[in-house]
Amino acid sequence: MLDHDVKYLKFKTYLNTYCPHCHSGFNVEKKDLKQIEFKAIYEGEEIDLYLSPYLDVFEIESSVDIKKDGTLDDLICPHCKKSLLNKDVPCGECGSPVAEVIISALSGLIPFYICTKYGCEWHGLTKRDERRIKLKIPRQDMPEQDQTLxxxxxQEVPYGYTTELALLEAGRCLQCKKPLCVEGCPVNVP
Structure with missing residues (x-):
């Protein structure tokens, strides 16, 4: 696949979400907030669950308090009442079960995975979609010396990037539409 065939989902992209079974939409407006509405089973009890519809915004609201690192037993479509769990795909970060929804992105409908463990911020695409769609990498902050010191x-020189942060920042540059900049970013990417 050519590089120009790769598409990017930007940070905080609004995601229209749908059930993979009945194709009903999950997006609702509640208290003047846009949210994604689910039913969930947590510790044997059915609860209401609302997630932010914006990519990489991890806000959650539920009808009960979910313990830190607690895992949902099931995530259910509020329309057809079918389970959204995909037993074939584990979370890419913690190994917990994931729920599969469909998102409308880049003129198409694609499967999108959400981890069911509270506090885990992993989400992802199918292997096939990962080759043609990338989730934008946010700019990495360079660590600096404490101001009191x-x-x-x-010694005003920043500590510099760790290897991991440098690789993430390099990934952002590789995604840029105008590569080979010398002095700062020529397209003013924040």
Missing amino acids: RVHNF
């Missing part, structure tokens, strides 16, 4: 020692 910096005032007294004149």
